[in-house]
Amino acid sequence: MQAFLKTGKISATDKPSSSGIKTSTKKKPPAPWVEKYRPKTIDDIVDQGEVVQVLRECLSGGDLPHLLFYGPPGTGKTSAILAAARQLFGDITRDRVLELNASDERGIQVVRDKVKAFAQLTVSATRLDGRPCPPYKLVILDEADSMTTAAQAALRRTMERETRTTRFCLICNYVSRIIPPITSRCSKFRFKPLARENVIKRLREICEAEGVDVGEGDVLHQAVDTCEGDLRRALTALQCCQRLLGKITADGLIEVTGLVPENTVNEYLSVKNYSELEKFVDKFLMDAYSASQLLEQLSATVVTAGHLTNKQKCVISEKAAVCSHRLLDGGAEFMQLTDLGCTIITANNDP
Amino acid sequence: MSLWVDKHRPRDLMKLDFHKDQAIRLKNLVQQSDFPHLLVYGPSGAGKKTRIMCLLRELYGSGVERLRQETMTFTTPSNKKIEIMTVSSNYHIEVNPTDVGIHDRVVIMDLVKNVAQTHQIDSSGQREFKVVILNEVDDLTKDAQHALRRTMEKYVATCRLILIANSISRVIPAIRSRCLTIRIPAPTETEIASVLHLVCKKESINIPSDLAMRIARSADRNLRRALLMCEACKVQQYPLTADQKVPEPDWQIFIRDTASTILSEQSPKKLGEVRQKLYELIIHGVPPDMIFAGLLKELVKNCDMAMKCQVASHAARFEHRMRLGNKPIFHLEAFVAKFMAVYKKFMEESLGDAF
Ligand SMILES: Nc1ncnc2c1ncn2[C@@H]1O[C@H](COP(=O)(O)OP(=O)(O)OP(=O)(O)O)[C@@H](O)[C@H]1O
Ligand SMILES: [Mg+2]
Numbered sequence: 001m002q003a004f005l006k007t008g009k010i011s012a013t014d015k016p017s018s019s020g021i022k023t024s025t026k027k028k029p030p031a032p033w034v035e036k037y038r039p040k041t042i043d044d045i046v047d048q049g050e051v052v053q054v055l056r057e058c059l060s061g062g063d064l065p066h067l068l069f070y071g072p073p074g075t076g077k078t079s080a081i082l083a084a085a086r087q088l089f090g091d092i093t094r095d096r097v098l099e100l101n102a103s104d105e106r107g108i109q110v111v112r113d114k115v116k117a118f119a120q121l122t123v124s125a126t127r128l129d130g131r132p133c134p135p136y137k138l139v140i141l142d143e144a145d146s147m148t149t150a151a152q153a154a155l156r157r158t159m160e161r162e163t164r165t166t167r168f169c170l171i172c173n174y175v176s177r178i179i180p181p182i183t184s185r186c187s188k189f190r191f192k193p194l195a196r197e198n199v200i201k202r203l204r205e206i207c208e209a210e211g212v213d214v215g216e217g218d219v220l221h222q223a224v225d226t227c228e229g230d231l232r233r234a235l236t237a238l239q240c241c242q243r244l245l246g247k248i249t250a251d252g253l254i255e256v257t258g259l260v261p262e263n264t265v266n267e268y269l270s271v272k273n274y275s276e277l278e279k280f281v282d283k284f285l286m287d288a289y290s291a292s293q294l295l296e297q298l299s300a301t302v303v304t305a306g307h308l309t310n311k312q313k314c315v316i317s318e319k320a321a322v323c324s325h326r327l328l329d330g331g332a333e334f335m336q337l338t339d340l341g342c343t344i345i346t347a348n349n350d351p
Numbered sequence: 352m353s354l355w356v357d358k359h360r361p362r363d364l365m366k367l368d369f370h371k372d373q374a375i376r377l378k379n380l381v382q383q384s385d386f387p388h389l390l391v392y393g394p395s396g397a398g399k400k401t402r403i404m405c406l407l408r409e410l411y412g413s414g415v416e417r418l419r420q421e422t423m424t425f426t427t428p429s430n431k432k433i434e435i436m437t438v439s440s441n442y443h444i445e446v447n448p449t450d451v452g453i454h455d456r457v458v459i460m461d462l463v464k465n466v467a468q469t470h471q472i473d474s475s476g477q478r479e480f481k482v483v484i485l486n487e488v489d490d491l492t493k494d495a496q497h498a499l500r501r502t503m504e505k506y507v508a509t510c511r512l513i514l515i516a517n518s519i520s521r522v523i524p525a526i527r528s529r530c531l532t533i534r535i536p537a538p539t540e541t542e543i544a545s546v547l548h549l550v551c552k553k554e555s556i557n558i559p560s561d562l563a564m565r566i567a568r569s570a571d572r573n574l575r576r577a578l579l580m581c582e583a584c585k586v587q588q589y590p591l592t593a594d595q596k597v598p599e600p601d602w603q604i605f606i607r608d609t610a611s612t613i614l615s616e617q618s619p620k621k622l623g624e625v626r627q628k629l630y631e632l633i634i635h636g637v638p639p640d641m642i643f644a645g646l647l648k649e650l651v652k653n654c655d656m657a658m659k660c661q662v663a664s665h666a667a668r669f670e671h672r673m674r675l676g677n678k679p680i681f682h683l684e685a686f687v688a689k690f691m692a693v694y695k696k697f698m699e700e701s702l703g704d705a706f
Contacts, residue, residue, distance in 0.1 A: 073525045101501035146497040233528035240531040244376040274659045286537040288393040292520040326671040332640040339667035342660035
């Protein structure tokens, strides 16, 4: 490992540090589309009107409240605050912004020492060259739902004490994992899954910029369907599809997003006896499909399936919920699929 | 002398024996400059690692094959020293973060940060990034998976991750949406048989088609196992004949044996015997979920439909509990006891019906 690390030297200018966001404008190596098209200003943010509005006011001189962003993955939470920070602080971002995420150490001790030390630095309302800038610093706590309750409690005190010079922005997927004393101190913003038309519009722009042909847009609809409002997932899928297949097709998208083909779902839903089930489960797992994905698609199919009675739908859905929970806990896919399969067989034989 | 599995491992993407389309696509991918993070998943023995090593060779040339093994030391926040084995070349480094249990987060973070902060030797034609390979990501703690999220975005300029998993069910969506996911299905029996033929040809051995097919069939679509079995066949008897015995893995025989003990008599005394056998399996390193699956497959053979369902649902319930607890033996035994109770009742009732 030492030899491995020694093959290059750490360059002082490019060292990524948790205390600043890279503002360098030097030629960047080609990045994946998600990074390449990460919104540079808050005006690039799709949807999320409310947040953008508030941030815009701050940019034009208003005061910034403590913020709490929450919502599902890939809806622009991290992008929004990073863009705002860059616009607020420009080239002094490095000194004014502290970004900590789940990969950094964020125990009580760090909150007490590092965050506090940073918050206590005084700042002026002008830059070195005399131009004005906001008279506060910004602490971004990304992925805050993975912080321990104890660390959050420590944070609460710091937040209270340093309000004069420091604003906090917490970002998380599940707001219920943040302790109430903190949520009540912040302006809360929910990032909704992005609206369909807007996702399509954004994807189309990006595809055009990349010179990728997407035809009439059917495949874009497909991309949106598979990603449930997660723009990052849609973008990654499109790029992967383009890179692997050289073109974007509906089948390709299904493959790169790990979706289970529709007829496989139907096959599972119509198994008739145990040996058929055993064979199906073996083959399914050997083909490396994901059981939790199957359950997700299954429950959507079951609810709308015309050939099932209400009773059958109830029985199957209930068991699917149990099995999906067990899978999340780490239960073996083979077991859970067999168990649910048995319920399906029984339900099929008893309409 | 190395085993056939290692000796005849393909080293070039274009020489891979199955999923050839995918190999071509991967080759395309390498030629693009914006190589993404990868999440490669498939059942064990499907050739994930082989494919990745070929991919790395395509990326960096044969330099990636000069491997060295080293032990690295990390310090946890609570100042505990942990050690982990790594395999690396000048271009990549590979670890099994699950080796260090709940401290996996520290290892991953330190490693990725280290790698991302060193520059690639910039002779022409080199890539700007290095690769970190993480094995068994589906077994990472949630903590470690969360830590990967922003890291993957932040260091993308100098470091790419290749994550390997058996299934993506347990990989959190936030990570999945940051990677190119590559599904590697297990090779089919025909594909396995043809690989066996190829390898035997390279060894200048003659293998009857029937035998190749039988080995393929009993290997559970696991290519590594098939090759090991094939080599074992050769050791056992040479020249190979079409009807020779295919050696089965010991643990499979042993599980079957355990199942028949359970079926032979349902009593506390037998339960005690079964416990010894279960212990034996665990001690020999057979993963508890494989014991569970094996037992279920064997036990339901003699049951009618209704009872099969009942047993499967008990198995699923106990297996889930086993994941939450930390002593597999309890839950295996609980399942066996439950099965005995259900089975005995079933036998008595069906006997009662007969009269
Ligand atoms: N509202 C949006 N407008 C424009 N681009 C977006 C938006 N949401 C997501 N994206 C795209 O998706 C990528 C990821 O978004 P971002 O990192 O902000 O997600 P996130 O909400 O922080 O997700 P996570 O909860 O997983 O951290 C961005 O680089 C951008 O390309
Ligand atoms: Mg984020």
